[in-house]
Amino acid sequence: MADLFPPLVTAQIDGKPPKADEKVDYSNLPCPVPYDELHREAYMSLKSETFEGLRFDFSKGLNQRFSLSHSVMMGPTEVPSQSPDTTIKIPTAHYEFGANYFDPKLMLVGRVMTDGRLNARLKADLSDKLILKANAQLTGEPHMSHAVFNFDYMGKDYRAQLQLGNSALVGATYIQSVTPRLSLGGEVFWAGVPRKSGIGYAARYETDQMVASAQVASTGNVVMNYVQKISEKVSLATDFVYNYFSRDVVASVGYDYILRQSRVRGKIDSNGVTSALLEERLSMGLNFLLSAEGFFFSQVDHKKKDYKFGFGLTVG
Amino acid sequence: MAPERKGAGKSGGIDSSILAKIINHDVASKGRRAACGAVYVSKKLLRSTGKAAWIAGTTFLILVVPLFIQAERDQMLGEIEFQQASILGPPPPGAL
Numbered sequence: 402m403a404d405l406f407p408p409l410v411t412a413q414i415d416g417k418p419p420k421a422d423e424k425v426d427y428s429n430l431p432c433p434v435p436y437d438e439l440h441r442e443a444y445m446s447l448k449s450e451t452f453e454g455l456r457f458d459f460s461k462g463l464n465q466r467f468s469l470s471h472s473v474m475m476g477p478t479e480v481p482s483q484s485p486d487t488t489i490k491i492p493t494a495h496y497e498f499g500a501n502y503f504d505p506k507l508m509l510v511g512r513v514m515t516d517g518r519l520n521a522r523l524k525a526d527l528s529d530k531l532i533l534k535a536n537a538q539l540t541g542e543p544h545m546s547h548a549v550f551n552f553d554y555m556g557k558d559y560r561a562q563l564q565l566g567n568s569a570l571v572g573a574t575y576i577q578s579v580t581p582r583l584s585l586g587g588e589v590f591w592a593g594v595p596r597k598s599g600i601g602y603a604a605r606y607e608t609d610q611m612v613a614s615a616q617v618a619s620t621g622n623v624v625m626n627y628v629q630k631i632s633e634k635v636s637l638a639t640d641f642v643y644n645y646f647s648r649d650v651v652a653s654v655g656y657d658y659i660l661r662q663s664r665v666r667g668k669i670d671s672n673g674v675t676s677a678l679l680e681e682r683l684s685m686g687l688n689f690l691l692s693a694e695g696f697f698f699s700q701v702d703h704k705k706k707d708y709k710f711g712f713g714l715t716v717g
Numbered sequence: 718m719a720p721e722r723k724g725a726g727k728s729g730g731i732d733s734s735i736l737a738k739i740i741n742h743d744v745a746s747k748g749r750r751a752a753c754g755a756v757y758v759s760k761k762l763l764r765s766t767g768k769a770a771w772i773a774g775t776t777f778l779i780l781v782v783p784l785f786i787q788a789e790r791d792q793m794l795g796e797i798e799f800q801q802a803s804i805l806g807p808p809p810p811g812a813l
Contacts, residue, residue, distance in 0.1 A: 658784060660791040667780040675776045679783045699779050703772050 430558035433584035436574035437562075439605050442612045443626035446638040446657040447668050449678040452698050453477055456713030470499040476711060488707065517541040530555045569593025582606055588618075621646035634659050676700035691717050
């Protein structure tokens with residue numbers, strides 16, 4: 402599926418599984434997708450960032466491995482209010498400075514915002530099969546900072562992950578390839594602060610043309626989605642989310658057109674929300690060494706009469 | 718004034734009684750009720766058609782218009798590339 406994603410999107414390296422002959426070689430199954438990325442194709446097509454306002458990103462590489470980034474965001478952010486019908490929007494603007502270090506074995510990303518938040522990510526290949534990932538977010542407010550460490554182990558046809566968080570959060574996931582196309586997995590987590598534990602199961606079936614995945618968790622979430630690749634440029638996706646405790650149901654259908662210079666994604670929801678995201682690679686002429694990408698996002702919520710539009714530019 | 722009114726009332730009375738008879742007739746009142754009902758239903762229909770047209774129009778605008786624009790540009794880009802390829806021909810082997 403590596404040719405599904407254009408250079409516009411950050412590269413997702415996924416080796417193509419070997420074409421199965423008539424007989425399935427059960428001792429030679431491909432390595433499955435990581436548990437977090439089960440719904441990867443559906444999320445890429447359907448979960449567009451609901452961004453409102455202006456965003457401008459500029460990145461400059463100082464070195465082959467080190468780069469800095471500056472980003473300005475201006476726009477209203479939603480604050481959850483008491484009644485579910487009205488949403489309070491507070492206009493905010495902030496500037497974010499970031500530094501990235503990319504090595505084949507080590508990746509460090511740090512971001513600092515003008516409202517005092519620090520976000521740091523680390524990904525290190527400890528060995529050929531063991532990967533350590535850490536994510537920390539520090540804020541000035543007390544008790545709002547958190548950090549999560551993940552240890553991923555990649556076996557021959559399985560993946561296991563252990564997750565440790567700062568407020569006594571422990572989780573583990575395991576996913577195994579059962580046939581060349583089907584992989585099944587499960588997860589267990591225990592959170593110390595709200596004393597909750599949960600268990601979940603997931604399944605993913607993929608072929609060259611389609612990916613279907615389902616996930617059930619004891620928090621009440623049931624997620625099922627299906628992505629069909631119609632041609633090289635077009636894919637359609639549908640998604641169904643159901644929570645059997647709070648009885649929330651959302652179904653959505655969307656399309657994803659990947660063209661040469663742009664990518665258009667559109668989606669319509671059962672809550673009466675339609676949204677579209679257009680990303681375009683702007684050609685700045687032959688003199689410029691930098692590339693620019695612009696994006697434009699629009700969302701219309703017919704039930705709540707909420708209209709959101711956002712646009713942005715990424716340079717470098 | 719009084720006689721005028723009385724006279725008017727009398728002549729108006731005769732007219733008004735004929736008019737009142739027509740107005741209060743069964744058929745006329747049924748027709749009036751039917752007309753009220755038809756106006757009510759048509760108002761509702763117009764409003765719901767308007768709502769549906771608005772929803773359909775904005776949804777079409779959000780979902781379909783950017784796609785058409787981008788697809789057109791991609792097609793034009795393809796045509797330009799094709800024309801350039803046919804005009805310039807394959808690049809010579811010694812070219813950089």
